[in-house]
Amino acid sequence: MTQGKKGTITLTDNENTVSVHSYAAAVGKMEGDGPLGSYFDYVSKGAQLGEPTWEKSESKLQKYAFDMALRKGQLTREDVSFYFAGDLLNQCTVSAYSARESNIPYLGQYGACSTMAQTLAMAGVFSRGNNSYCAAITSSHFCSAERQFRFPINYGGVRPPTAQWTATAAGCCITGTEDKSPYLSKATIGIVRDMGEKDANNMGAAMAGAAYDSLSRHFDNTNTTPSDYDGIFTGDLGQVGSDILKELFIKEGRDISMVHNDCGLMLYDRNEQDVHAGGSGCGCSASVLCGYILPGVESGKFKRILFAATGALMSTTFVQQGESIPGISHVVEITHERI
Amino acid sequence: MDILLEYLKAFLVGGILCVIGQLLIDITKLTPARILVSFVVAGVILGALDIYEPVIDFAGAGATVPLTGFGNMLAKGMREAIDKDGFIGIFTGGFSACAAGVCAAIVFGFLVSIIFKKTDRTLQE
Amino acid sequence: MNITKKEYKTIAKKHEGTSKLYITLPKTFLIGGFICCIGQFFINLYSYLGLDIEKSGIMTTVTLVFLSALLTGLGLYERIAKHAGAGTLVPVTGFANAVVSPAMEFKSEGLILGTAAKMFVIAGPVIVYGILAAFIYGIIYYITGLFM
Structure with a gap:
């Protein structure tokens, strides 16, 4: 096998x-x-x-x-x-x-x-x-x-x-299964990562570790580096989580800040709209993917991107019981041309 | 002039009590529910120690409107009930003291929930 | 993962950001103080109408609870609270808002299990701990009274 x-x-x-x-x-x-x-x-x-x-x-x-x-x-x-x-x-x-x-x-x-x-x-x-x-x-x-x-x-x-x-x-x-853009090239399934964050009002920090882990594993498993992509879109880390993620990668010597963007930051104008650290929710990354990212890949504006939606796998019960919040992130590689 | 001073004192003391609450939120990350509980319990303690009544004499509504005033009212009501009814007062004092406020909240809360439609907060940004 | 929870925590802490106290505190102070002034206005009004100081205090509480319930129903209390922070939380109007908002929100689950059952889901602890504290004080007061 x-x-x-x-x-x-x-x-x-x-x-x-x-x-x-x-x-x-x-x-x-x-x-x-x-x-x-x-x-x-x-x-x-x-x-x-x-x-x-x-x-x-x-x-x-x-x-x-x-x-x-x-x-x-x-x-x-x-x-x-x-x-x-x-x-x-x-x-x-x-x-x-x-x-x-x-x-x-x-x-x-x-x-x-x-x-x-x-x-x-x-x-x-x-x-x-x-x-x-x-x-x-x-x-x-x-x-x-x-x-x-x-x-x-x-x-x-x-x-x-x-x-x-x-x-x-x-x-x-x-x-x-048609032979047409946008192709779903590969997917890396996330591992549940708990970074010890307990604050349910700081989900960016709860999820950034998982995003870092899944993206790193995707780079390693596919022998690629951040520069092979023209867009790395995390799900909804918001401002706090995005900053943490970028710092984690810089610490490791792989800089993603040139190509990174976060759906939670793209969906709203944080100066005009009162959304604090950014957007979240399954619909946030879903709508940015289907409204903005996929059309970009289809038209060739993006050649090869990573879509790394992130989730905080919490419930109010566990949080109230004092447990820390596990995070997860799945990465899907989407390309304009067949690779 | 006197009446203006009265409002000024209510404004200052009430404002300061709220600022203490905000500092607790911003610095200690206490959730709003915990802050409300702390304020009421603090009010009961201050009322029990006879510290809060002078603040009310000074600031009027500035001390009675914040939830510490609610706590003070509980302590005061408890004292009066025991003075009047003895042992039974321990059981009746608390609720009689806050009866009006809680009853008003229940009645108006119920009426409002019947009359008003839910708000679409996503439209208000 | 090649990073420990401790290292992660230091990085996370750095990016957390804090509330800007110089923005939140003045707004809290102004709005909280203003609500107390409204309370003072009603105390004076009811005293003027002939109620004694205790009754005008009670009527003021009832009036403020009513106004807060009304603003909550109109969806305005939350909009003020967004700026006021603890300024709308600490006054008794905040207590009323905590009772009225779940009553409205959970009406969709029925008048018994929704509105009524959820009414004190936020404000309940305030009453529970307020009554408990007063009860403890009552016992102490009663016992000391026996020996005085």
Whole structure:
């Protein structure tokens, strides 16, 4: 048995290709007002989307992203053979509720804010294995996340500067095996890394260690260096986490600061929008990937990029019990040309 | 002039008590819930030691409106209840002292939750 | 991973950033002080209307709780609090906000298990520890009273 490098899976090689057939991003108003606003396929007028509860609003956002990705790829639901979806809410329910009308075999995914990379890697593997279209969808919603993880919307609690703003956004990629850009080249699955951070309001610090670990392993396993890529996009480390990540790499002698950017910093204008250390939530990296990064790779603006979504695998229960917060990061390498 | 001085004293003392809370948030990273609890307990202790009443005499609402005033009210109510009813007062004093505030919060809280629609905070940025 | 938790912590600490006290504290002071002035206004008003000092204090608390509930319902309290920090947290209006906001938020789970059950999810500890502290004081006060 020929063994691959630990944790890294090859999706596109000499015999097979795995690519993103179509993709779409649906976001809320605040995200639409941000610097990437014009890149998104759908911007809602408010966070409610005509639904009575925030949970249903989020589900609807997922459905929008999925339907638009299908339309853009000229597919119907019947063409999709597996449905991978994830979100932040209890037991991954938003995804289950958005999937219940799809009539597609469903696998719920949870990787906190790293879920977009997780679903994308899973969909890529299933596409290659089954030679079919698979959907990778994730979402988050400020109001539904806030009421589950923090405080009621109208509570005047104080947010520390390290806190991040959960994005109201969803992204959907439909993977297939066509020989076309953007290619899903490789994926490195993250190892759960706990750096001892206990502050649930400082998730950037909880996740930066995991991002450093996964990116390093990806460089090692693929014999590449940061300069081989023209973009390294971390999920949502925010300002605090990004600074930590860059310093970790400089310490090691590999400088990523020339090509690094963070979805949590790209989604909002932090001078104008009150998001503290930046955006977060599964929808943050999902919408930036589907709205900005993938079109860039498809057009050739980016030749070869790494998408490293990061997640803080915490729950309020564990945090209140005094446990530190484990982080994870999955890396997906996406290329304009077949490598 | 007197009335202006009264407002000035309320403003200064109330402001300072809030600043203490903010310093606790910024420096010690105590969560808001812990700060509220600390303020109330501190108020009970200061009230029990008869330290808080002079502050109220000086600052009026500047000392009664912050949650330390709430704590002081609990201590004061406890003392009065025991003076009046003896042993039973230990059990009735606390709740009678804060009855109005808590009842108002419950009633208005319930009414507001019935009447008002939820707020879309993502629109307010 | 070639980095220890301790080394990581030093790096993380460096990038944490702190609240800018010169911005937060003045706003806290001004807004907190202002809320107390509103309280003073109502104390004076109720005294003027003939209530004794104790009753006007109680009515002032009720009035402030009402105003805070109203602002919370309109979605304005949180917007002020964003600037005020502890300035809106420490006054009794902050207590009311802590009761009203979960009552509103969890209405979607029903009036019993949502609104009512979650009403004191934030403010509950304040009452519990306030009553406990007062109870302990009551015991001490009662016992010392027996021997005096």
